[in-house]
Amino acid sequence: MKAIGIICEYNPFHRGHARHIELTRRAAGPERAIVCVMSGNFTQRGDYAIFNKHARAEAAIHGGADLVIELPVARSLSSSEGFATAGVYLLDMLGACDCLSFGSESGDVSKLAAVAEALSTPESDELIRGGLAGGAPYAAAVQKAADALAGEVSVVLKSPNNLLGIEYIKAISALGARLTPMTIKRAGGEHDGSEGLSASAVRKALLSGEAVKHSGWSDAYTREVSAGRGPVSMKAGEQAIMSRLRALRELSQTPGAAEGLDSRLLRCAGTEPTVEGILAKAKTRRYAMSRLRRMLLCACIGITKADAGALPQYIRVLAANGRGLQLLREARGKAGLPVITKPASALKLPESARAMFMLESAATDFYSLAYPAEAMRMGGLEWRTGPVIVRHDRAW
Numbered sequence: 001m002k003a004i005g006i007i008c009e010y011n012p013f014h015r016g017h018a019r020h021i022e023l024t025r026r027a028a029g030p031e032r033a034i035v036c037v038m039s040g041n042f043t044q045r046g047d048y049a050i051f052n053k054h055a056r057a058e059a060a061i062h063g064g065a066d067l068v069i070e071l072p073v074a075r076s077l078s079s080s081e082g083f084a085t086a087g088v089y090l091l092d093m094l095g096a097c098d099c100l101s102f103g104s105e106s107g108d109v110s111k112l113a114a115v116a117e118a119l120s121t122p123e124s125d126e127l128i129r130g131g132l133a134g135g136a137p138y139a140a141a142v143q144k145a146a147d148a149l150a151g152e153v154s155v156v157l158k159s160p161n162n163l164l165g166i167e168y169i170k171a172i173s174a175l176g177a178r179l180t181p182m183t184i185k186r187a188g189g190e191h192d193g194s195e196g197l198s199a200s201a202v203r204k205a206l207l208s209g210e211a212v213k214h215s216g217w218s219d220a221y222t223r224e225v226s227a228g229r230g231p232v233s234m235k236a237g238e239q240a241i242m243s244r245l246r247a248l249r250e251l252s253q254t255p256g257a258a259e260g261l262d263s264r265l266l267r268c269a270g271t272e273p274t275v276e277g278i279l280a281k282a283k284t285r286r287y288a289m290s291r292l293r294r295m296l297l298c299a300c301i302g303i304t305k306a307d308a309g310a311l312p313q314y315i316r317v318l319a320a321n322g323r324g325l326q327l328l329r330e331a332r333g334k335a336g337l338p339v340i341t342k343p344a345s346a347l348k349l350p351e352s353a354r355a356m357f358m359l360e361s362a363a364t365d366f367y368s369l370a371y372p373a374e375a376m377r378m379g380g381l382e383w384r385t386g387p388v389i390v391r392h393d394r395a396w
Contacts, residue, residue, distance in 0.1 A: 001327050003033040005097040005179065007071070007087030007168065010038055011049050011199055012206075012221060013059040016187075021064035023184045024101040033066040033327045035097055037087045038318065039076040040360065041367040042301075044083045046293025048237055048370055050203050051221055051230045057319035058220040058388040067324030069094070070316040072356060073363040074307040077294045078255065082308060084167035085175070089311050092177035093336035096327055100179045102168055105159035107185025109169075112162060116169035118150035137286055161186055206231040220388075228373020234293075237370035238275050244300040244366075245269035245278070255308040256295035261287065265295065301363045313353035314338045314346070316360075319388040343383045357382075 004024055010017055021034055038060065040053040049056065057068035075086035091097045106112060118124060124145045131141025146154035156162040169181050224230035234241070246269055251262035261282070268278045279292050298308070315337050320328065332339055338353065340346055346357040361382035368377050 001031075001033055001096065001323075001330055002098055003035045003066070003094075003096045003327060004028050004099045004101050005087075005091035005094075006034065006036045006065070006101050007084065007091070008036050008038050008060075009043050009049070009076075010036075010056045010060050011043050012051055012202060013056055013063050014199055014202055016198065017060070018063040019187075020101070020103050020184050024182070025064070027182065027184075028099060028101070032099075033096070033323050034064060035091065035094065035324075035327070036060055036065045036068045037071050037090045038068050039071050039083075040073050041364055042073055042077050042297055044076060044078065044080070044294075045290045046077065046295075046297055048232045048234050048367060050206060050232055051224050052232070052364075052367070053318055054385055054388055055220045055224045055230070058390065061319045061321050061324070061388070061390045062220070065319075065324075066321055067317070067327055068319040070318050070360075072312050072316075073301065073360055074255075074298075074303045074310070074356075075312070077298050077301075077303060078308055079291075080164055080167045081170070084164060085171040086312055088168060088171040088177050088179065089175055090315060090337075092175060092179060093312075094315060094331055095334040095336060096331045097179060099182055100168055100172065101182050101184060102161070102165045103186045104156075104161045104165045104183045105186055106156045106162050106165075107183060109165075109181055109183045111153050111156055112165045112183065113169050113181070114153050115146055115150045115156055116166045116173070118146060118154070119166065120170055120173060121149065124149055135286065137288065139288065203231070207233055227376065229371050229376050231372075232367070232370045234275060234370075236372065237367070240366065240369040241275055241296065241300050242269070245296070248299060251295070251299050253304045253306075254295055254299045255303060255305050256291050256298070257305075259286075261292075261295070265292070265299075301359070301366055303359065307356075307359060310352075310356070312337065313356050314340050314349060316340045316357075317387040319390065321390045325389070341387055343386060 025032060025034060038057060041049050043049055053070060060068050069090060071087055075082050091100060127145035127148060128141045131144050143157050146157050165183055172179050172181060251257050251266055254262060265282050268281045272278045272281055282292055283289060315335060338349060346354060364382040365379045368381055371377050
């Protein structure tokens with residue numbers, strides 16, 4: 001069985017995501033399975049996922065996906081390049097996917113590929129280094145390099161999903177992955193009649209206690225709220241974050257630490273009373289807020305530069321339906337990495353892979369401290385939670 005891959009966060013899964021899956025399947029053929037590589041309990045913008053990874057993966061299955069596997073936390077809390085590279089690598093190692101579908105504002109994969117090619121050259125690296133040396137933020141340095149090397153088409157870099165799509169295409173080329181990129185043009189903004197509320201609007205509504213009637217949640221989200229396991233936010237985890245940061249003595253091995261940024265964050269953590277205050281005081285023109293947020297969470301979880309630089313060493317299944325289970329059975333003989341369905345099987349992994357799983361367990365333990373209900377904040381959840389199997393798929 002052939003499959004199409006999607007790299008995602010689904011924070012939370014909503015009707016716009018279901019639309020992307022539907023249009024992908026329509027373009028590639030209904031017989032294709034949909035495999036999603038999804039961020040776990042923390043997201044690339046440097047935040048807590050609003051619901052835990054198994055609940056979001058279950059919602060994705062109800063919304064049209066067939067199999068959801070996990071993007072490890074060290075790559076979820078990474079730059080767009082690190083995030084994209086790990087996602088592409090996992091899809092390629094599964095051995096079942098021959099296509100990667102992603103949403104973009106452009107909707108034109110050839111334009112994105114042209115910019116990706118321009119940014120994969122030694123000339124681009126030199127221009128970006130020059131921009132950074134001149135004090136430009138990283139994004140501005142990249143844009144300037146693309147303008148010089150790709151011409152007018154470089155305007156696509158100004159849109160966030162285009163940018164991520166370019167990173168996917170670069171990763172496919174760099175890894176030699178057996179994936180053909182395809183893109184679906186995104187529709188709507190904060191609210192669009194065809195898609196309902198955006199993910200950010202849904203999060204905002206959930207955190208303010210509003211009932212979201214048109215967001216496309218599954219019963220999984222309703223269950224999480226009722227059980228006291230959501231919604232989750234950085235504010236809810238603030239005391240745990242502050243405690244961890246004030247106990248640390250140095251952050252030099254934390255991803256993102258450079259040019260004194262690690263010392264700056266520690267100084268701010270020692271004086272500021274809130275996470276928001278730490279981030280505001282540490283922020284400079286040079287560094288994006290998302291980088292600071294990722295760095296802060298990596299420090300709390302214990303993610304090092306070595307962790308962030310390592311490619312995934314196993315394929316962790318979060319959720320599947322019948323077609324996804326069939327795909328897994330077929331993939332087991334040809335997957336390039338161990339496939340984990342039962343958490344206990346992680347104990348049989350090679351030492352470096354087992355250490356990666358232990359880091360994931362630490363991240364889940366830290367995440368659970370932000371659950372609304374005290375009784376839900378137990379440790380060891382990573383070792384007791386298996387994949388969600390959806391036996392009867394439902395339409396959204």
